Amino acid sequence: MLRSCAARPRTLSALRAARGGAPRPARDPGPARRSFSTEKVIHKDHSLPNPSWSKDLRLLFDQFMKKCEDGSWKHLPSSECKVPQRIHSFKTYFLDSKPVKEDQLSQARPFTRSYEVGQGFEYAMFYNEDEKRTVCLFQGGPYLEGPPGFLHGGALATMIDTTLGVCTISCMGLFMTANLNINFKSPIPLCSVVVISSQLDKVEGRKVFVSCNVRSVDEKTLHSDATGLFIKLDPEKSLT
Numbered sequence: 001m002l003r004s005c006a007a008r009p010r011t012l013s014a015l016r017a018a019r020g021g022a023p024r025p026a027r028d029p030g031p032a033r034r035s036f037s038t039e040k041v042i043h044k045d046h047s048l049p050n051p052s053w054s055k056d057l058r059l060l061f062d063q064f065m066k067k068c069e070d071g072s073w074k075h076l077p078s079s080e081c082k083v084p085q086r087i088h089s090f091k092t093y094f095l096d097s098k099p100v101k102e103d104q105l106s107q108a109r110p111f112t113r114s115y116e117v118g119q120g121f122e123y124a125m126f127y128n129e130d131e132k133r134t135v136c137l138f139q140g141g142p143y144l145e146g147p148p149g150f151l152h153g154g155a156l157a158t159m160i161d162t163t164l165g166v167c168t169i170s171c172m173g174l175f176m177t178a179n180l181n182i183n184f185k186s187p188i189p190l191c192s193v194v195v196i197s198s199q200l201d202k203v204e205g206r207k208v209f210v211s212c213n214v215r216s217v218d219e220k221t222l223h224s225d226a227t228g229l230f231i232k233l234d235p236e237k238s239l240t
């Protein structure tokens with residue numbers, strides 16, 4: 001089974017094996033989560049079309065890839081392994097002296113990239129540097145159900161948080177969400193596609209103010225609108 005991410009051992013048993021210790025039998029990762037192993041790894045970009053994508057999602061993806069041709073928009077790749085440098089600086093500056101246990105940390109995955117294909121968050125992000133805008137094309141899978149047949153509000157909040165978080169990409173430094181205000185206006189049918197259009201509104205010192213709306217593919221339904229406040233992390237301050 002080919003797995004993504006850098007070719008470094010990803011699990012504690014792999015770390016042990018790499019050091020010649022007896023590997024522990026792999027734990028069953030459970031049905032809904034991808035099982036990660038240390039066989040040959042390749043870098044997998046989860047923001048590219050896969051068989052679980054609906055026609056709507058593919059069409060929108062193709063439209064946005066076309067917008068990228070003149071360089072005004074950029075498709076943002078997305079794998080389950082995090083951006084090593086950013087993680088390194090985050091861990092160097094901000095994780096306090098009591099690091100999270102190694103075996104737990106080695107199992108860490110971005111929440112939105114840890115479901116089996118098609119069952120959770122299927123999405124692609126595009127960024128426009130000049131307009132300071134991020135667009136997320138999102139299809140919420142069957143494991144994200146809230147009210148019967150509709151998307152869970154927390155799943156939408158997750159994608160709003162992530163999309164707004166990416167909006168801070170043009171500002172230097174690492175940011176964390178300090179405040180998220182979400183209005184849920186119209187429920188989102190499960191497995192349907194929505195467009196999260198976000199923008200950077202203003203920057204005041206370490207504070208970045210962002211906002212977005214969430215619309216149906218035909219733009220006729222406003223599902224949600226939200227504002228967010230992201231704070232640039234101060235290396236002089238411990239997070240915890």
Ligand SMILES: CCCCCCCC/C=C\CCCCCCCC(=O)SCCNC(=O)CCNC(=O)[C@H](O)C(C)(C)COP(=O)(O)OP(=O)(O)OC[C@H]1O[C@@H](n2cnc3c(N)ncnc32)[C@H](O)[C@@H]1OP(=O)(O)O
Binds near residue numbers: 083207
């Ligand atoms: C994201 C980092 C990851 C690194 C690696 C990323 C790889 C990237 C890859 C792919 C993109 C994916 C993107 C995902 C995005 C997800 C984002 C999240 O879900 S983050 C998790 C949830 N958020 C928390 O757990 C924060 C908990 N809160 C804190 O840690 C602190 O409160 C923090 C850092 C936010 C601020 O603490 P202070 O001490 O640095 O700053 P103070 O002095 O308190 O506030 C500064 C100013 O902001 C105002 N402020 C702070 N919180 C406020 C609030 N809730 N409402 C209004 N104003 C607030 C204050 O009043 C102050 O304003 P005045 O300078 O005096 O004008």
